[in-house]
Amino acid sequence: MNGSHAAPAGSPAGYRETYARWQADPTGFWGEAAKAVEWIKPPQVIFDASLGTYGHWFPDATCNTCFNALDRHVRDGRAQQPALIHDSPVTGTKTVFTYAQVLDEVATLAAVLQDLGVAKGDRVIIYMPMIPEAAFAMLACARIGAVHSVVFGGFAANELATRIDDATPKIILTATCGVEPARVVEYKPLLDGAIALSRHKPDACLVLQRPQVEASMHATRDRNWRTLTAAARATGRKADCVAVAATDPLYVLYTSGTTGRPKGVVRDNGGHMVALLWNMANLYDVKPGEVMFTASDVGWVVGHSYIVYGPLLHGATSVLYEGKPVGTPDPGAYWRVVAEHKAVSLFTAPTAFRAIRKEDPQAKHLAGHDLSHFRALFLAGERADPDTLHWAQEVLKVPIIDHWWQTETGSCIVGNPVGLELLPVKPGSPTVPLPGYDVRCLDEGGRPVPAGTMGAIVLKLPLPPCALPTLWHADERFREAYLTTYPGYYNTSDAGYIDEDGYVFIMGRTDDIINVAGHRLSTGGMEEVLASHPAVAECAVVGIRDALKGEQPCGFVVLKSGVTQSAAEVEKELVALVRDRIGPVAAFKLALTVNRLPKTRSGKILRATMKKIADGEDYAMPATIEDPAVLGEISTALKGRGIG
Template identity: 50%
Template structure:
């Protein structure tokens, strides 16, 4: 589904009925969708006729048809929402018209289920192998989201919160749909890009028009805006007085992006870290509790409930500033993954076997003497030199200290 209200309606309807949903990002090719169909075996697929990009139309329904043709498992029905701009398309025997279905429907009572019942499956590609279907529970997840909205993001009931992401990702699940609504916030559903819709003022215009209190986006989005508007001229044109905090996550945030954002917005800009598996932040500056000093390059301190440690190859905690593996002491707090759909062995091997009694995040990093954690990236990006684990991120950070250095490219030659 594209970023339209019907996508949220479908998710909330599933939650009300106790039906497990699995939202797939609309940018995936039919082959990727077919893999997910085979894995979770859905009874029905809900889709739209198409999505709208900056200068092109994405044919969602034809992609779904191709995916079903490729998949071994065949869903019974495809519920199709036809957008106004929809082109004429082939009618399939399994097609059901969304608008007609809504017109003929009746209000149904919510289904009562245990709090541990799965609310959704969300696929994460990981670094190798087929996508992993992360299973999320219901009660623990709702509790964690309610806590995070107030204590981590500092959002009060009645305020407007905007996570500029997609419902197909975990940010969309947690902080476009469920988190804000559980916390009684207005949430923004935005079908567009940070630039060229129509220009790089888009984010600031939306914040101003809707009195956004807290925003969450990826560093990539800010970098795109910065490239188009390096002096922040568009920011000056809008009243952003409602904006209290700007959060960044989804990838490692470079210092230049964070400092540029802080300079031009004039508010706390907070990098934080979490994963599809966690469902909510693991490292952050918990502004709803106390706004701490921020350190450039750090995603903050462990959120309460997460005992985050940096371990070496032998599973022992490292010294301050010594790089290692980011791991979380078990048990994990509410809202985190419960299993991998249909593959418990992969769940155990991927997350629990590397370090007994710990959840292995797959990321590398280090912790300074003040307890701030610096995430250096996936362990795939670690190079072992003479017994020392060196991340490419730290190489780049060190190189950028050199005066006049703006960007760095490393070419590594392996000589045998």
């Protein structure tokens, strides 16, 4: 297998040299990185700038992502190496699939898709839980050039319907249910309801019957997954890899839009592979043959990049985990998985660690687990508050790497490149821009702000390989959403600052910057202060309407298990703490103790919805909310203080 790596690990100037090399010759840098991909037709043109500031990467190359993730590893000696470990505490099962076994499953399923009429360029929606077949489905689509769109299993019927209408899938792949710690969620009624609501109707649905739920089948539309794959296997039917252009879409992944209409982020084949292979080695420092545990879901971009594609492209082993950080069965769940499968890295969201810390603040469940193979914890998905980072560092004794990226970019923008060199950590900062990203901080007029000054975080165009080339069938919406606010830059919609050392601090979305009596203040900065209180497990600060000051901050806090202080005592101390650390200018007078915070299934706190409740405004139920009942609890708590 061929490949290329940047400066050797441990090189004292590894990051600086590598970033400077990219700055001096971006096309040369990515042309070299592209050698890690096995192309059908290698690129002669690395970047086509004919589209102006945006452009296309590897426009004349052809490739196949599935071949790079599976076939070449089987050919080159990894056939018997574990590729995928399915660890499911909610069903009590564990299954290991070698590269040869995954290839067999994927090629067989791809043949079934072809028999159902799926061809290159057709869309396939995948609506499945965290089971191996979800990964097989993604790779099977990639194998035959179909464009997959994974929708989080259990998504509401109306939200699934909007995605069906936007993607217009040829077929939909699903399972009968998802298994949660305390319940089984039936998917088939949700899917049937979505198809009834949607204008577009798929030709067929391929249904995997799980042991927990046997669903009734639609007479003409539904096909039995196991029956068709067994028939294909009995006849030796397997699909070959189909050549696609590097610029052809691999998948469409929907992210929430401000209008309520989801945005279909497009990911191409070639640039995606190049960036993920570079990141696996240089950012995550995972070597081929090693085990990476990414505790996310295939419904999110993290699951796409670092459960399925990144590890397999790199020849590593990936853990597909069907469980929670707590409650399956206890706060030691992640430690068991890391120890049992000898994972060298864990990638999860900060909210998972806040949940673990809330239930087990002394990390007693860590005892007895051998983490000698474990080298680093990676956090992303939301801001990693310094207090959580310090706690993780203290109990794990390994580098804790906060890094920042978006669904739109598909891989990391700002991070600590462990595979090049471990840079000094500054709590609250995901560290420095990675090659490909020229990160700037601008004021509302698009002018650069001094170091340490809050502003809009933007990325100078063009973006590197892997970043979205457009939105699905919405080029103009893409330009309006990302490219018009700051001409020449991609607008991240995140706010923060860059310090004198070039470290980037992401303090929240631009709408999380509140204006208190003319002072622009970061809710993230206040959350840092609240989280530092020893009784606080997690928190969120939102700006709520105030007749005098325009807005005033309101802090929602969840207390750790076993706290003996009363909520009123803690709240009083929190008000004093913010006044002491940030000053009277913050006008922080309202701390509110709640049992839990409303979150998406990926762990992001729904601050905008909380603000609307506090301001007494109407709001739509967020499509990705984990538990809608929490919003009622928030409303009740606010009304108890005469708010909302």
